[in-house]
Amino acid sequence: MRGVIKGVLKEELQNSLRMKKEYEQALKNLPQGCLAVRNIRGHKYYYLVRRIDKRVKYIYKGKISEEEKQKYKEAKELRAKYRNLLSRVKKQVRFLRSSLRGKEAV
Amino acid sequence: MEKKQYELCLEILRRFHQKNILNNFVLIGSWCIVFYKDYFASVPYINHTTLRTRDMDFLISKPDKIKQTIDIPTLLKDLGFVTTFRGPKGFIKLDHPDLIIEFLVPAKGRGSERLYSVPKLGLNAEVLRFLDFLSENTIKVKIEDFYLNLPHPANFALHKLIVFQRRDKEDKAIKDRNIAIEILKALISKEEENIIEGVFKSIPGKWQRKVIRGLEETEGKEILQILRKKD
Numbered sequence: 001m002r003g004v005i006k007g008v009l010k011e012e013l014q015n016s017l018r019m020k021k022e023y024e025q026a027l028k029n030l031p032q033g034c035l036a037v038r039n040i041r042g043h044k045y046y047y048l049v050r051r052i053d054k055r056v057k058y059i060y061k062g063k064i065s066e067e068e069k070q071k072y073k074e075a076k077e078l079r080a081k082y083r084n085l086l087s088r089v090k091k092q093v094r095f096l097r098s099s100l101r102g103k104e105a106v
Numbered sequence: 107m108e109k110k111q112y113e114l115c116l117e118i119l120r121r122f123h124q125k126n127i128l129n130n131f132v133l134i135g136s137w138c139i140v141f142y143k144d145y146f147a148s149v150p151y152i153n154h155t156t157l158r159t160r161d162m163d164f165l166i167s168k169p170d171k172i173k174q175t176i177d178i179p180t181l182l183k184d185l186g187f188v189t190t191f192r193g194p195k196g197f198i199k200l201d202h203p204d205l206i207i208e209f210l211v212p213a214k215g216r217g218s219e220r221l222y223s224v225p226k227l228g229l230n231a232e233v234l235r236f237l238d239f240l241s242e243n244t245i246k247v248k249i250e251d252f253y254l255n256l257p258h259p260a261n262f263a264l265h266k267l268i269v270f271q272r273r274d275k276e277d278k279a280i281k282d283r284n285i286a287i288e289i290l291k292a293l294i295s296k297e298e299e300n301i302i303e304g305v306f307k308s309i310p311g312k313w314q315r316k317v318i319r320g321l322e323e324t325e326g327k328e329i330l331q332i333l334r335k336k337d
Contacts, residue, residue, distance in 0.1 A: 004277045004280050005280060006277065007275060007277025007281075008159060008277070008281070011159065011278075012160065015160065015201075015206060017204070018190070018201070019188070019201045019202075021186045022190055023188060026188050038268075045198050055308060072272065073322075077184075081186045082186065082188075084186075085186045085202065085203050088203045089203050
């Protein structure tokens with residue numbers, strides 16, 4: 001039974017390590033930055049706020065299509081979700097590694 | 107984790123049901139054990155929380171008969187699933203910290219392709235042998251306001267007894283074998299020996315011999331007696 005549990009844990013660790021890579025890649029693939037809107041004389045103008053090196057930059061986008069707004073909205077939601085899930089995967093990896101270590105060499 | 111995982115599993119089933127595709131699938135793998143609990147409500151049954159992995163496997167028994175066009179990776183994207191392609195041919199896996207979803211298609215004979223493309227569902231399914239055996243005798247279990255297809259426990263257990271001998275990893279083989287024995291014992295407690303016998307007699311002689319060999323390696327003497335009754 002002990003061998004079975006260890007085997008399952010090892011497989012789960014491999015799965016979690018694979019997922020960690022996948023979430024990191026998925027985060028990289030999302031469009032960078034967030035949209036910020038400025039209301040100037042009744043007109044809405046959009047800026048893309050993103051970090052370049054250590055500084056936060058506002059890049060002027062002007063008037064943008066609904067499609068593009070939707071794209072950044074979805075990216076923002078997915079980024080939050082993926083970050084949360086990535087943090088859970090990292091916790092799983094730590095837990096599985098410590099469980100597998102036990103009292104003997106893995 | 108346990109509750110979250112179950113909730114996520116239900117949400118996936120709900121979405122498949124809402125899009126009218128759930129009927130095309132048979133849930134196989136370790137998640138069956140969870141959903142068999144109502145079937146075995148009257149008898150002692152496995153503690154299904156013990157050894158369950160995150161794998162959630164859906165068998166598509168008739169991929170050509172699917173009418174709806176639903177992109178499954180997109181359907182589940184907002185839940186946080188990421189799509190990955192596995193194996194040399196690239197069959198799809200949907201990964202989430204709580205669940206890993208895979209789609210399988212039964213192989214038609216030895217040496218058939220390892221990959222089956224189901225463009226209507228936006229996925230590539232893995233082709234595996236012996237899966238027909240799981241889809242030819244199914245039961246329906248009620249979940250909320252819909253039904254889920256599961257292989258009959260007798261088919262599920264005998265299938266496990268066949269495939270555990272083909273496993274490369276010994277620990278997985280032991281796990282499969284133990285689950286099979288437990289389910290067969292639960293069926294016997296439910297006085298469904300005749301179903302086990304019927305299913306066993308319906309399979310080819312070569313498979314029957316594999317099942318017997320699998321049981322001989324274990325403590326399944328009571329089960330062996332049932333299968334050998336009119337052998």
